[in-house]
Structures are given as structure tokens and as C-alpha cells.
Amino acid sequence: LHLSRLGMWIRLLTVASMQAAKDTLCQDADSGRNPECDWRRKPGGDARRITFVCGAHKDCGVERRLVSQPDTRVAVEANSGIVHSTVPEDYDRKNAGLTKVEKRLFQTAKRFGATSSGVMKAAQEDAVKAGSVILDGGGVEGVANLQAYQDYHRSVVRSTRQPRPDKQFETRADLLNWMRDQALPPTVDEMDSDQLYAVSEVADIWNDMFPDVLGCGIVSKRCIEFMGQLIALGHAWALHGDGKHKLHHGRWVLTTFGTHSLVWDRACKTYRHSFRPLLYFFSREVESISAVRLAMVAMQISAVHFFGSRLKPAVTISDHSDGLRSGMHFANVDHLASQEEQDATPTTPHMSDWAHIATHYTQGKLVPKAHPYYDEVYFLLLCLHLTHTSEMKNLLQGMVITQLEEWIAEIKANNGGTEGGSYSLSTLIKAHLTPPWDTFSIGTYDTVGDTIWPELPCILPSNQCQESWHGGITRTFKGKMRGATDAVLQTTLPKLLFVDAANMPKQLIFTPDAYVSPFIIRKALTYIERGSKAVALKDDVIFVARTKGKCGSSGLTKVAMDSYMDVLSGSLPVKDKEYKKAITHKARQSASHIRSF
DSSP states (O other): OEEETTEEEEEEEEESSHHHHHHHHTTOOTTTTSTTOOEEEOSOOBTTEEEEEEOSBTTOOOEEEEEEOTTSOEEEEEEETOOOOSSBOOOSSTTOSSOHHHHHHHHHHHHTTOOHHHHHHHHHHHHHHTTOOBOTTSOBTTSOOHHHHHHHHHHHHHHHSOOOOOOOOOSHHHHHHHHHHTOOOSSSTTSOTTOOEEOGGGGGTHHHHOTTOOEEEEEOHHHHHHHHHHHTOSSOOEEEEEEEEEEEETTEEEEEEEEEEEEEETTTTEEEEEEEEEEEEEESSTTOHHHHHHHHHHHHHHHHHHHSSOOOOSEEEESSOHHHHHHHTTTTOOTTSOHHHHHHSOOOOEEEOHHHHHHHHHTTSSSOTTOTTHHHHHHHHHHHHHOOSHHHHHHHHHHHHHHHHHHHHHHHHHTTTOOOSSSOHHHHHHHHSSTTSOOOSTTSSTTOTTSSOSOOTTOOSOOHHHHHHHHHHHHHHTTOSOSOHHHIIIIIHHHHHHHHHHHSOSSOOOSTTSOOOHHHHHHHHHHHHHGGGTEEEETTEEEEEOOSSSOOSSOOOHHHHHHHHHHHHTOSOTTSHHHHHHHHHHHHHHHHHEEEO
16 A cells, blocks of 8 residues: 555556556546546656546546556556545547537548538537527537638548658669659559659669759659650640759659640630649759750650650740759650760750749839839830731841940949949849840740741740649649658649649640630631731731721831831841931830731
């Protein structure tokens, strides 16, 4: 016998271990006085002496104690001379939102598909029938609110959730073992639509070409089907790339590469560009040149593995990321060729993202909104973006830079020789109007004879299609990239690929043959009806008016066409300040309303 604060401790029994002693408490009803065997651990003590108190009654002094013995056995003791309280305890813990009865009823109802609000409403109806009062806020006296039911439901879900595996990928050996388990099958027909596959063949060149990259290329059956359609395509197509920084797993970031296809927007009655993924690249090196080049190699290995031919993108498109731009330059370079052949292969042209530039400009991240020429600078950039031929683009770019330099000199003269602030026109020129970033015009590569793709149909310098896709994926998978790396690769990424495959058509569409908008038909009929005011041939050049609606009232005029050709050829004295405003005006008019073929 041992004295205690509430009485004397009496040893009930001795068991082999502490866990066996806890199991004994789960069956100790104390002769029916604690029918639910509800014993709650008291705070304090140590691992060798643990005290539990009766949880069936309020302020009850009946206790049980588990005491480790010198021979490693554990004694179960009870304090004698203490009787149970007469007031029942409705809650299983002090800060519980639901009573024990409410929790049991909730668990039973959830097994039959009931919702938290449905269980609460049923409890309120029973309470009202029993005579409870309806409160002013809409609740019922004695019934927990909806928040309490929802919190309890979340706690139940968390407690029953299966633990995630603790495997982390820290070395190439860990990643390679996983990649070999997900290796590409011999044919496309053997691929599963809801499974991801890793391009494990890149391990053959890891040590020689990419010693500092830890990443893997991932594809799905839909990605491979898109690759086959692009290989059989008879015209140029664009390769988009962007990193999904909001879909990161620790230091691992998902980067996607793909192309765009036409999709009919039923709400706006027009065609839009929609992103179609070709490769998912999961890497710890975020948008580095080596990582992006490894992704290009993985994409080409996948194409050759299934179709025996390489992909041939005509142009690459990305935002203002030097790693993406430089790495995607090697999209058409064969990594198996000799160094001389690789050096002789022309790099793939790159387009900057106009949507990215416009968004940052309107947010004041390129030029402050308080700048005296804020609106004028944006209009000049927009005109430069809308140029449809490389000759017009080069001419306008020189004029824009000249105008910006005059404004810079004016601002410096008024501010003591400095522009002031981190965002200035000088920074804008260096960032977006000098090579290699001055490629955000529609006609950047059109009508240039020394390129392998003189025309790029249905390709705009915009990565907005991929950004839009990224937004939808982020909303769906936000917060689900947590846990072990193995769990993310085995669970989250397959779901992402499955959602993509379920929401995308199987066929890439590059021409509006599938559906022609009535608006397009009406516009074509308007061109035919208006004749020379909409379409004209002059000096072996076809001019087409570019307008919204019904092609405007004036249409094509001789003055507009002559001005267009003069500005295009540079025959007007652009250096003379007297002509600068007129030429700028004519160039704007030509770039916005007339296109020459």
C-alpha cells in the first residue's frame, strides 16, 4: 500500500509491459461505474509512472496509475477510498465542440453518406421536438453549431489518414531506381492512360553531359500521342516552356514543355490557343540551362523511342528566363551527334512572351505608373508587338529606341543627370529592346530569308496559353505537393497527368476546319462585298485591311498604302525631326490596320 494525495494506492495486477497495462485500462470498467472504460491521462509525471483519471464523470477523483517495476514489469494501481462523482461528463476533452453522444451519432451518419450540415439539422430538429429553444442566430439551444461539426469531421479525417512513405530522393541512385520502375514500354498501345512514365534512358548520359542536374522527364500516353501528331505535321509549330513555381515540392519544381492548339471558346465565339503538354520535368535545378537542356534531351528520346524520329519545333517561347531561353535553344540539337555536328546545327529561334511583358508593365514593374511618359511608352511597345513583318519590326524598333533615348535625355536634364528609381527607360531598353530579348513582335521571324522557317503560321509571341493552363492546375493541386518525394511521384503527379488527359482533346487542331465561326463567315462576306476597300493589289503587293467589325468606313486608300510601303522600305527621312511625328503616326496606322503579304 502507498499513500497518495487522494487516498491509498492498491496494486490491482502486474503485467509484462507498459502497452499491456494500457490495454488493461481499455477494459477496466471499475465494476460498471465507468462503463465506457474512459480513462484520461493526467499531465505531468514521467515515463515510469503514468496516472489516468476517470473521464466518465466531472471532477472525478478515481484514478489509475501505471508504475514500472525494477524487473521491467508494470504494475496497475488504483487509489482506494475515493468514490466516483455523480455528474456525468458529456465531453471527451475540455475544448471539444461536440459531446460524446453527438460524436457517436455523427460517425454513424457519416457511414451512410450524411454531411456535416445534414447531421446538425437532424440534431436541431430532435432538440426542438424535445423542447429546446431556437436562438436568435438560427441555432438551437443545446446543439453545437456547424463549425463544430466540420472541425470534428476534419479531425476524424486527419486521424484516419494513411501515413505517407518517408522515402526522400537525395541522390541520383534513388531517382534512377524510381525511374526504372516507371520505364517507357516498347509501344504506345502498351501505355496506360492513367499512369506516368519516366524517361530512364537519360541516365546513360547523366555523368557525361549533365553531372550537376538531379531531375527526370515524365510523360503520359497523351503526351506521346501529341508527339506523334507533331512529327507527322507538315508545318511549323512552337515549343512552350515554363516553370511551375507554385507547384513545388521542397526544392523540387515542376517545369512543363509543350505546344499550343486551337480550341473553340463557346462563350466568346472565337478560337483560342490552348496548351498541350509534351513533357513534365521534375527537377531540383530550377530553370537552369543544364536542367532545361536535359529536358530537351528527354523529350527527343521519348519521340525517337516510339516513332523513330525527332521532334522539330520551329520556335521556342518562354517568359524572361535566361535558363529556359538558352536551354530550349538546343531543342533541335542531337545529343548523340559529334561536337562538330552539334556546333553546326542552328539553334532554335526564341520568342519572348508579350503577355508577360504587358502584365508586368501594367503592374508598374517595368516603368513606374507615375512616369511622365508611362502611357506613351506602352503604346510604342504595343505597336512594336503588332508588327507583322521583320522589316517593319526592325524599322519600328529603331524608331522606338530613338524616341526613348530622347525621353531619357529629357528626364536626366530635369533630374540632375539621373533617371531615378530602379525601374527606368534605360532598364527597359536593356531588358526587352536589345538582343536576345527583342523578339516579342508578331513578325519577328516572318519573311526572313536566312531562317529555316520563314513563316510561322498560327504562332504568336505569347506564353499565355501555358500560363492559363498553369492557373487551372495550381487551383486543383495547390497544397498537394507535400510529403515525401516518393509519395509525390507516386500519387500527386499521376493525378495531375490524369486530369490533363481527361480535360484535353486527343487531336491537335491547327486550322479552324472543325468549326467555322459565323462571325468569320460574315467577315469574309464583308471582304467580298466591299471589294477594293478591304483587299487591294498594288505594285505586286496584296493589302488587307485589319479592323474589327465591318472593316471601317474608309477602308484602303492610296495614301495609306503608299505610306505603309515608304515606312516599310525606310525611304522617308526618318532622322529629320520634322517628319518624326508624321512617320510615327503612319507607322502606327499601318501596323494597326494594314498588313502586307
